[in-house]
Amino acid sequence: MRVTVLGAGDAFSSGGRRQSSYLIEAQGQGVLLDCGTTTLLGLKALNIPAERIDLVAISHLHGDHFGGLSFLFLEYTYENPRTKPLLIAGPPGTEERVRALHSAMYRELAARGTSFPLSFYEFTPGQPLTLEGCEFLPFQVPHQEKDISLGYRVRIGGKTILYSGDCGWNEDLITHSQGTDLFICECCYFSSQTTFHVSYPQIAAQRHRLGCKRLVLSHIGREVLERMGEVALECAHDGLVIDL
Ligand SMILES: [Zn+2]
Ligand SMILES: [Zn+2]
Numbered sequence: 001m002r003v004t005v006l007g008a009g010d011a012f013s014s015g016g017r018r019q020s021s022y023l024i025e026a027q028g029q030g031v032l033l034d035c036g037t038t039t040l041l042g043l044k045a046l047n048i049p050a051e052r053i054d055l056v057a058i059s060h061l062h063g064d065h066f067g068g069l070s071f072l073f074l075e076y077t078y079e080n081p082r083t084k085p086l087l088i089a090g091p092p093g094t095e096e097r098v099r100a101l102h103s104a105m106y107r108e109l110a111a112r113g114t115s116f117p118l119s120f121y122e123f124t125p126g127q128p129l130t131l132e133g134c135e136f137l138p139f140q141v142p143h144q145e146k147d148i149s150l151g152y153r154v155r156i157g158g159k160t161i162l163y164s165g166d167c168g169w170n171e172d173l174i175t176h177s178q179g180t181d182l183f184i185c186e187c188c189y190f191s192s193q194t195t196f197h198v199s200y201p202q203i204a205a206q207r208h209r210l211g212c213k214r215l216v217l218s219h220i221g222r223e224v225l226e227r228m229g230e231v232a233l234e235c236a237h238d239g240l241v242i243d244l
Pocket of ligand 2: 060062143166
């Protein structure tokens, strides 16, 4: 099973990094975790055909996590016409927001509908679900005031990945990390302490409690980049390939 980091940056593209997106390939399936605005750019930069994606799981409806979907639809319409179905899963409200996004960006195209079967599934936090052979445990994380943000524990190809999405530090990350092969954890800040993003000192202090075999920090913000010399944990970069 292979995880390719298409984008390891934050919403501000700090350090010139692309926004959040991770492609998991296992058992002939392509599962995209998040689809920031630069996802198609990442796929093309890494020579990965966009049709590899069967399923997109969105952690939350912020632009740096779902804003790239409209460009994928464009690619699947004109550059690499798609016929196979695409399933987009995410927190409650995903279908409405994705359709509104596409309509705002390409109104006439959106009005025509997609040439491929497009379906949506909206997760309920805490309720496990298998989609396309991939077992998801979605859990709510602290990041937005009203809208639901999700983290995912994902099992596919005999491996288990924990993905934090965007979130403040919370003890659920300890619980869900137990027995995982990989934990992709956001790390937006260094000196700033907030309740809605993880800082490097927080995750470093908790590393010994995490039950993951490998921890990779991502969604790297400016503060972390500026103090990279003090960072002792593995950090993702655009194009990082993780074989499990
Ligand atoms: Zn973000
Ligand atoms: Zn966010």
